[in-house]
Amino acid sequence: MIARLARLRRPAGVVALAAAASLLAGCVSGAPAEPQAAPVPYSDVHGLPEGALAVMNQPQYAHGRWLISVKDIDTGEVLIDLDADKMVEPGSFVKTYSAGAAWLTWGPDHTITTPVKRTGDVADGTLAGDLVLVGMGDLTMGGRTKPDGTVDFTNLDHNDANPLPGATLTTEDPLAGLDELAAQVKAAGIDSVAGDVLVDDRLFSGELENQPISPIIINQNILDVLITPGAVGETATAALTPAVAPWTVVSEVETVEAGGETAISAPVEGTDGTLTVTGTVAADAGPQLKVYAFDDPATFARTAFIEALGRAGVAVTTDPLATNSTAALPAFADVEALPSVAEIESLPLGEEITYVMKISYNRGAQTLVCRLAVQAGSDDCDDGMAEENRIWKEAGLDVLGASLVDGSGLDGNVITPENAVQIQTLLAERPDAERWRDTLPILGVDGSLADVASDSPAAGKVFAKTGTLLGYDAFNDRYRLVTKALGGVMDSEDGRHLAFTIAVNQGFFDDAVGVFSANDDVGAVAALIQQAW
Structure with a gap:
C-alpha cells in the first residue's frame, strides 16, 4: 500500500501503510510502549471468545479501542457487535469500496x-x-x-x-x-x-x-x-x-x-x-x-x-x-x-482487482475510481467518488455509514464496522460471490495475510482486506497505530458463512517495526472467531 514511509522514521503526519507492509508482522518484533494508566479491560463481549479478549487487552492497546462486527450471511444474525455503529479509520480496507463499486458496475469478466x-x-x-x-x-x-x-x-x-x-x-x-x-x-x-x-x-x-x-x-x-x-x-x-x-x-x-x-x-x-x-x-x-x-x-x-x-x-x-x-x-x-x-x-477486471486487493495497490485502487469517473462522463478522477457513492447506494448500502476521501485508504476516510460488513454481505449475495472472495488476501496463505496465523486451523478459511495507518507521537517519542483493520468473509469451524470487520485504534509502540505486530493480533482475533463459531 503504499505510502512514502521513507525509512520508517518519524512520519510528520499520519502515514497509510500498504497492507503489504503488515507481512513484516510475522518476522519482526517490537516492544509496546508502557501504558501510563490502567483502563478497564475488555470483558464479556457477547459472542467473542475469551482468547480474543486476551489479545485485545495487551498493554499496547490499553488506551485504544477495538471495534468488531460479525454477521451470519445466510441468516442475517448479528453474532458480535462491539461498537459496530461507531466510525473508525479503516486504512486500505477502503479499497473494498472502490474495487467493489467497479465490480458491481462491470463484473469480473469486463476488460478494456x-x-x-x-x-x-x-x-x-x-x-x-x-x-x-x-x-x-x-x-x-x-x-x-x-x-x-x-x-x-x-x-x-x-x-x-x-x-x-x-x-x-x-x-x-x-x-x-x-x-x-x-x-x-x-x-x-x-x-x-x-x-x-x-x-x-x-x-x-x-x-x-x-x-x-x-x-x-x-x-x-x-x-x-x-x-x-x-x-x-x-x-x-x-x-x-x-x-x-x-x-x-x-x-x-x-x-x-x-x-x-x-x-x-x-x-x-x-x-x-x-x-x-x-x-x-x-x-x-x-x-x-x-x-x-x-x-x-x-x-x-x-x-x-x-x-x-x-x-x-x-x-x-x-x-x-x-x-x-x-x-x-x-x-x-x-x-x-x-x-x-x-x-x-x-x-479481466477480476484479475485486476485481485492484484489491487492482494498486495494493496494504492494507485491501482485510485485508478478504478478514475475509471468510474469516466463511466459517469468526467475526466476528473475526483468525480469518481460521487459515482462510487451512487453505485453503492443503488446496491442497497447505507452510504451514510461511510465517509470517504479517496479510493485507496489514506488518512481521512472513516467507516463503521457494520457498514463494512454490509458491503461484504451485499457482495456475498451475488452469483459471483466466490470470485469476489478469492480476490481478497487469504489468512496464512497469500497477499498481505500470507504470514499471519499460518499455523492456525483458521488458515485458508478467512478472506479479508487489511488496512493500516501509522502516526508518530513526537510528545512521547513513540509510534502510534492510528488504525489496524481487517474485514471480509470467513467459513467458520461450524460451517457458517460469516461477514466480519475487526479494527483497533490508537495502539502505542516504542518503535515503528513493533507497530506491524498489530497485524498478527488482529489476524489472531479473526482466527479465534472463526474457530469459535
Whole structure:
C-alpha cells in the first residue's frame, strides 16, 4: 500500500501503510510502549471468545479501542457487535469500496482495450502521420499476465520496495504489452513512421500522495532497481528493470560484513536519467529491491513504446527522449475515432482487482475510481467518488455509514464496522460471490495475510482486506497505530458463512517495526472467531 514511509522514521503526519507492509508482522518484533494508566479491560463481549479478549487487552492497546462486527450471511444474525455503529479509520480496507463499486458496475469478466491510432495514411510501408498510444487505465498492460491468463503478484510487491525490505519481482516481462502492440503495428504494414509517436493520456486526470494517477501504466509506472551484494568492501551491483533509455543505474552501495546493516536509499535521478542508489548492504543479505516512481508516466511510456517499435522492425525518426505532449493532438473524442493499427486487451477486471486487493495497490485502487469517473462522463478522477457513492447506494448500502476521501485508504476516510460488513454481505449475495472472495488476501496463505496465523486451523478459511495507518507521537517519542483493520468473509469451524470487520485504534509502540505486530493480533482475533463459531 503504499505510502512514502521513507525509512520508517518519524512520519510528520499520519502515514497509510500498504497492507503489504503488515507481512513484516510475522518476522519482526517490537516492544509496546508502557501504558501510563490502567483502563478497564475488555470483558464479556457477547459472542467473542475469551482468547480474543486476551489479545485485545495487551498493554499496547490499553488506551485504544477495538471495534468488531460479525454477521451470519445466510441468516442475517448479528453474532458480535462491539461498537459496530461507531466510525473508525479503516486504512486500505477502503479499497473494498472502490474495487467493489467497479465490480458491481462491470463484473469480473469486463476488460478494456488500449489502442494505437494513426493520424495519417500508410503508403509503401511509411505512415505519413503520427502513431498515438491511447491510455485507457489498464493496470498491468500485459506485464503481469501468467501463461494461464491470470495475474501474477508477489506477497510483498515492488510498489512497496522503498519503505519495506523483502519486496520481490514477478518473472513476467513488464514491457510485454508494448512489444505486442509494436508487433501489431508492423503487421499492419507500417515499416516506418514519418511523424511522431505520442501517448494520449487525457482520458482522466488525478493524483494520490502527490503522484499522478495516469491512464497509461507501464510496470506500475516505476523502474525497479535490484541491488546484489558483492564481496565485503566491494560496491554492490545494481540492475535496472525494465531497461529503457535514457535511464541507467549507478550503485554507490557498499557491501559490508555478513550480519551488518542493510540500509539502501531510494534511487535518486540525475539530470541525464541516471538513477543513483547509496548506502550499505550486508554480504549475506541477498538481492535488495528499490524503485523509482515516474512523475511523468506518459513520457516514460512514449520512450518505452518507441524502443518496442524498434525491436519490432518499425523505424521511427522522432526523438525517443523528447517529453511527451498532447498539444498537437485533436480532441480526445477525435483521436478515439481515428483508425486503429494495434490494440491490447486488459486482464479481466477480476484479475485486476485481485492484484489491487492482494498486495494493496494504492494507485491501482485510485485508478478504478478514475475509471468510474469516466463511466459517469468526467475526466476528473475526483468525480469518481460521487459515482462510487451512487453505485453503492443503488446496491442497497447505507452510504451514510461511510465517509470517504479517496479510493485507496489514506488518512481521512472513516467507516463503521457494520457498514463494512454490509458491503461484504451485499457482495456475498451475488452469483459471483466466490470470485469476489478469492480476490481478497487469504489468512496464512497469500497477499498481505500470507504470514499471519499460518499455523492456525483458521488458515485458508478467512478472506479479508487489511488496512493500516501509522502516526508518530513526537510528545512521547513513540509510534502510534492510528488504525489496524481487517474485514471480509470467513467459513467458520461450524460451517457458517460469516461477514466480519475487526479494527483497533490508537495502539502505542516504542518503535515503528513493533507497530506491524498489530497485524498478527488482529489476524489472531479473526482466527479465534472463526474457530469459535
